Each structure stands twice: as structure tokens, then as C-alpha cells.
Amino acid sequence: MPASPSPHLPDHPAHLWRNPDPKPAYDVVIIGGGGHGLATAYYLAKNHGITNVAVLERGWLAGGNMARNTAIIRSNYLWDESAAIYEHSLKLWEKLPDELDYDVLFSQRGVMNLAHSLGDIREGRRRVSANRLNGVDAEWLELDEINRLCPIINLSPESRYPVLGATFQPRGGIAKHDLVAWAYARAADALGVDLIQGCEVIGIDVVDGRATGVRTSRGPIAAGRVGIVAAGHASIVAAMAGVALPLQSHPLQALVTELLEPIHPTVVMSNAVHVYVSQAHKGELVMGAGIDSYNSYAQRGSFHIIEHQLAAALELFPMFARAHVLRTWAGIVDVSPDASPIIGATPVENLFVNCGWGTGGFKATPGSGWVMAATLAAGSLHELARPYAFERFTTGALIDEHGAAAVAH
Amino acid sequence: MALGRHTARWASGSALMLLIPCPWCGPRAEIEFRYGGQAGVAYPADPDALDDEAWARYVFFRDNPKGQFAERWVHAAGCRRWFDATRDTVTHEFLEPAGTEEPVP
Ligand SMILES: Cc1cc2nc3c(=O)[nH]c(=O)nc-3n(C[C@H](O)[C@H](O)[C@H](O)COP(=O)(O)OP(=O)(O)OC[C@H]3O[C@@H](n4cnc5c(N)ncnc54)[C@H](O)[C@@H]3O)c2cc1C
Numbered sequence: 263m264p265a266s267p268s269p270h271l272p273d274h275p276a277h278l279w280r281n282p283d284p285k286p287a288y289d290v291v292i293i294g295g296g297g298h299g300l301a302t303a304y305y306l307a308k309n310h311g312i313t314n315v316a317v318l319e320r321g322w323l324a325g326g327n328m329a330r331n332t333a334i335i336r337s338n339y340l341w342d343e344s345a346a347i348y349e350h351s352l353k354l355w356e357k358l359p360d361e362l363d364y365d366v367l368f369s370q371r372g373v374m375n376l377a378h379s380l381g382d383i384r385e386g387r388r389r390v391s392a393n394r395l396n397g398v399d400a401e402w403l404e405l406d407e408i409n410r411l412c413p414i415i416n417l418s419p420e421s422r423y424p425v426l427g428a429t430f431q432p433r434g435g436i437a438k439h440d441l442v443a444w445a446y447a448r449a450a451d452a453l454g455v456d457l458i459q460g461c462e463v464i465g466i467d468v469v470d471g472r473a474t475g476v477r478t479s480r481g482p483i484a485a486g487r488v489g490i491v492a493a494g495h496a497s498i499v500a501a502m503a504g505v506a507l508p509l510q511s512h513p514l515q516a517l518v519t520e521l522l523e524p525i526h527p528t529v530v531m532s533n534a535v536h537v538y539v540s541q542a543h544k545g546e547l548v549m550g551a552g553i554d555s556y557n558s559y560a561q562r563g564s565f566h567i568i569e570h571q572l573a574a575a576l577e578l579f580p581m582f583a584r585a586h587v588l589r590t591w592a593g594i595v596d597v598s599p600d601a602s603p604i605i606g607a608t609p610v611e612n613l614f615v616n617c618g619w620g621t622g623g624f625k626a627t628p629g630s631g632w633v634m635a636a637t638l639a640a641g642s643l644h645e646l647a648r649p650y651a652f653e654r655f656t657t658g659a660l661i662d663e664h665g666a667a668a669v670a671h
Numbered sequence: 672m673a674l675g676r677h678t679a680r681w682a683s684g685s686a687l688m689l690l691i692p693c694p695w696c697g698p699r700a701e702i703e704f705r706y707g708g709q710a711g712v713a714y715p716a717d718p719d720a721l722d723d724e725a726w727a728r729y730v731f732f733r734d735n736p737k738g739q740f741a742e743r744w745v746h747a748a749g750c751r752r753w754f755d756a757t758r759d760t761v762t763h764e765f766l767e768p769a770g771t772e773e774p775v776p
Pocket residue numbers: 293294295296297298299318319320321322323324325326327328329330331332333334335461462463464491492493494495499514515516550591592593594595619620621622623624625626671
């Protein structure tokens with residue numbers, strides 16, 4: 263531990279994980295040290311006793327989308343396959359602070375999806391019913407109930423797109439994304455997983471149709487099995503093994519205001535006017551909306567996207583007019599044709615992918631890690647992951663959450 | 672050329688959106704356009720010959736390069752014509768002036 267720079271300053275706090283050099287070989291190599299990669303490593307060690315594992319991260323741990331998301335957690339998806347995996351994830355969230363012995367500021371303040379048209383009302387009511395059939399908590403709210411839960415929403419019939427009702431998932435909410443990543447990283451490290459930062463994968467070795475290891479900026483590493491968990495860069499990494507994925511990488515932007523007094527008690531999303539807003543624990547309003555239209559790896563988007571989401575936010579919350587935008591940023595998200603993830607084996611033996619979470623994978627971090635770990639341990643798909651194999655694009659068995667709910671955060 | 676100078680403003684962080692070279696109208700603000708994704712994806716010449724795998728490739732799989740990407744734009748709030756352009760997906764710079772010949776498909 264480095265000595266304190268001055269006798270007046272406290273010592274550097276204890277490090278949460280080691281910073282090891284890569285070993286020549288691992289049973290499992292995970293490419294990508296975002297939330298999903300870290301959770302995968304943790305569950306490999308915890309659930310399956312596989313600890314000879316490396317997570318290779320080209321930058322620093324969880325500096326990609328894991329550091330950039332707006333941290334909304336919910337499981338109220340329409341289709342059975344989605345409800346199953348996201349609800350599994352939400353149940354894991356509910357135990358996570360205890361399991362990892364770390365307060366990740368998981369706050370079940372509820373998530374509200376507003377309806378602004380007859381179509382929205384029908385979609386919302388249908389989704390509430392579907393959720394209940396799948397054991398997911400869901401309610402339909404009339405205006406008086408919306409007003410009671412979140413008094414600052416503009417419910418005037420005079421507004422351009424009046425609010426007509428809402429779905430509500432009380433168990434939904436937010437968590438602090440950085441803390442989630444650190445909690446998984448610390449726990450995985452303690453179980454013996456090597457978290458290797460500043461280590462870019464630049465090639466995947468394939469011998470006789472079988473992945474045998476990776477080449478990295480820090481030398482070659484042999485691997486029994488390889489998992490690609492590289493989010494916005496999944497296409498690039500998979501191409502190293504000659505595997506094509508049906509993904510397009512787009513910027514997704516978000517913004518925060520300055521810190522304000524607690525004013526916004528829940529999470530409000532509107533697909534129709536297209537913005538979603540929560541208030542983080544520190545007090546900043548956190549907002550996001552949809553992707554920029556064009557493909558990009560630049561981690562920045564166009565300003566008119568921010569302008570549109572702020573216009574929508576002001577329509578819904580006129581009192582935000584005097585808040586100041588402090589920061590905007592973008593991550594690069596991996597969008598699949600049906601807005602559902604792609605989890606599975608590839609044509610290359612021992613090479614697995616977990617990608618396509620796009621704009622909505624933060625909420626899935628525990629569940630995604632859980633099923634990916636089981637998949638890597640067994641060499642075959644976990645049952646919750648089975649519908650997500652990319653054969654679905656050939657069979658036509660899509661899990662069309664885009665069509666169902668338009669926004670997938 | 673002028674294009675390079677305009678798009679270079681991205682690098683300094685001062686540009687607010689893409690400046691897109693419409694081959695008929697010249698460089699115009701991104702909000703006038705709609706995106707069409709990868710260029711040159713032709714409808715299968717012999718559709719009956721395709722099996723499910725090949726249809727999946729045609730319908731769902733597109734290139735997703737980090738770097739140069741040939742893509743389609745439509746000048747929706749301008750001349751309303753489609754065109755192909757090549758853009759770098761890391762710098763957002765348009766690499767060559769788009770041609771005015773009708774693109775495929
Ligand atoms: C602005 C924004 C808002 C969002 N809001 C929400 C939300 O409210 N709710 C929600 O559920 N989801 C949300 N998401 C989506 C969510 O953030 C992602 O789906 C999720 O974080 C992706 O998984 P990850 O954490 O593993 O990704 P990442 O953190 O991006 O991890 C992937 C890692 O792979 C690394 N990598 C890439 N290539 C290589 C290589 N060659 N070698 C080594 N390492 C490599 C990257 O450096 C990166 O660290 C949002 C995303 C963004 C950008």
C-alpha cells in the first residue's frame with residue numbers, strides 16, 4: 263500500500279481487488295470487464311466452483327456502459343422469456359447487498375410507465391396482465407394514483423400529450439452502478455478470479471473449429487472456454503473468431519442536472535414523449551431516452567437527442583425548467599433486431615457470447631451473469647438463456663420487446 | 672476540403688450534430704436526415720433459392736464495423752432523396768463526397 267503523501271492526510275483506503283498480471287492459461291477467459299463480465303466471473307466461482315478464471319478488460323473495470331447507464335431496474339417485460347430472465351435478475355438484486363456484503367444503494371422506489379394514447383393504454387393494461395400471469399408485480403394506475411405516487415408529474419388535460427394512465431412496478435427502482443461493479447469485482451477477486459485491466463483482446467485463437475485462447479495487448483492467454491461479454495464491441499470481438507452477430511452499435515446518451523433537494527420519489531418513463539427520469543441518491547436528476555440513429559463507436563452522440571428528451575421532460579415535469587444540465591455523455595450499446603439479448607454457443611466450439619442487451623442490460627446484470635456462468639460451466643445453455651440463442655433469427659422465434667414496449671431501458 | 676474542416680469540429684467537441692453531405696444539396700444538419708443503415712444490401716436475386724439461414728442473413732445481419740462504413744441516408748426534410756455515404760464510425764467524419772448516381776438498392 264502506498265505511503266500517505268502527507269502526514270496530515272489519511273492513508274489510501276484498502277484496495278477492493280488485486281491487480282494481477284495475466285497467467286499463461288485459465289479454465290475460463292471472459293472478454294469484457296463491465297457489469298456482466300464481472301457478474302459472470304463471480305457466479306462461475308460462487309455457483310460452480312470454477313475459480314481459475316480471468317476477466318480481461320481493455321480499459322479499467324466497468325468504465326464502459328456499466329459506468330454510463332441510468333441504472334433503472336425493472337422486470338415488467340411483456341413476453342414470457344423476458345419476464346423469466348429479468349424477474350430472475352430482480353430476485354437476485356433483492357438479495358445482492360447481503361450476498362456481496364456491499365451496499366449498492368439498491369432502492370425499490372417503483373417504476374412507472376406513462377400512457378399517452380389509447381394504444382399506450384391497451385399495451386400497458388395488456389402488459390400488466392401478462393406480468394401478473396408471470397408472477398411479476400404490476401399495477402395499472404389511474405390519474406389520481408399517479409398523482410399520489412408522484413405529485414410533480416403534469417397531469418393537465420391541456421398538455422400536448424396528456425397523461426392518461428400508467429403501469430407501475432413497485433419492486434422496480436435504481437441502484438448505484440459503480441458500486442454494483444465494485445461489489446462484484448471485490449467478491450470475484452476474493453474467490454480467486456483474476457481481474458486484469460489494461461488488457462485488450464486483439465485476437466481469438468481457433469484451432470480445428472475450437473477456441474483455444476486469446477491474444478492480448480499483454481500477450482497470449484490459453485483458455486478452456488472463452489466468453490465474449492463486450493457489449494458495444496461484441497461484433498468486433500466475435501469477428502476475431504470469424505463469428506458474425508446480428509448487432510448494430512449505436513450511441514445512447516444520458517444526462518444529469520445539478521444536485522437538487524429530494525423531489526422525485528420514483529422512476530418515471532414515457533415511451534410516447536420519450537424520456538425517463540429518476541433522481542439519484544445524491545440528488546441529481548438522471549434522464550435518458552433513445553439511441554442516436556447512426557452506427558458509432560465514438561461514445562458521443564448528437565445534441566438534438568438531448569434537446570428532445572429535455573423538451574419531453576419539461577412537458578411532464580414543468581418544475582424542472584429551472585434545473586441546469588450539468589453533464590451529458592454517451593455509451594455504445596449493442597442493439598439486436600428484436601431488442602433482446604443474444605446468449606449462447608457460437609459455431610466455434612468453446613466460444614460463447616452474451617451480448618445484445620443494448621439499452622437495457624444494467625437491470626439484468628445479476629441474471630445475465632448467473633446464466634452466462636452456468637452456460638460457461640456446463641458448456642451448454644442455461645434454461646433461461648435457451649430462447650436467447652441466436653438460432654432464433656433463423657427459426658423466427660424472436661422475442662420482440664421492441665414491438666411490445668418500444669423502449670427497452 | 673470543406674467537408675473535412677466541418678466534421679473536424681467534432682474532434683474539438685464543439686459541433687452539435689453530424690454535418691451530412693447530401694450530394695444534391697451540400698452539407699446539411701443531421702436533423703434534416705433519416706438514417707438507412709448499411710448501404711448496398713441488395714434484395715436476393717433468386718428469393719426462392721434461399722433457405723432459412725440465408726434469409727436470416729439477409730433480414731437480420733448487417734456489418735457493424737469500427738471504422739469506415741458505407742451507409743444510406745435520406746434527406747427527408749430537404750430534397751427527399753436517398754444516397755450512399757462513407758463515414759468513419761469512430762471519428763464520425765464523412766470520408767468521401769457521396770456520388771449522385773442512384774444507389775443500390
Ligand atoms: C446512457 C445509457 C443508459 C442506460 N440506461 C440503462 C438503464 O437505465 N437500465 C438498464 O437496465 N440498462 C441501461 N443501459 C444499458 C446497460 O448499461 C448495458 O446493457 C450494460 O451495461 C451492458 O453490459 P456491461 O455492463 O457488461 O457492458 P460494459 O460496461 O460496456 O462492458 C463491456 C466491456 O468490454 C470491454 N471490451 C470491449 N472490447 C474489448 C476487448 N477487445 N478486450 C477487452 N475488453 C474489451 C469494454 O472496455 C467494456 O468495459 C444504459 C446504457 C447507456 C449507455
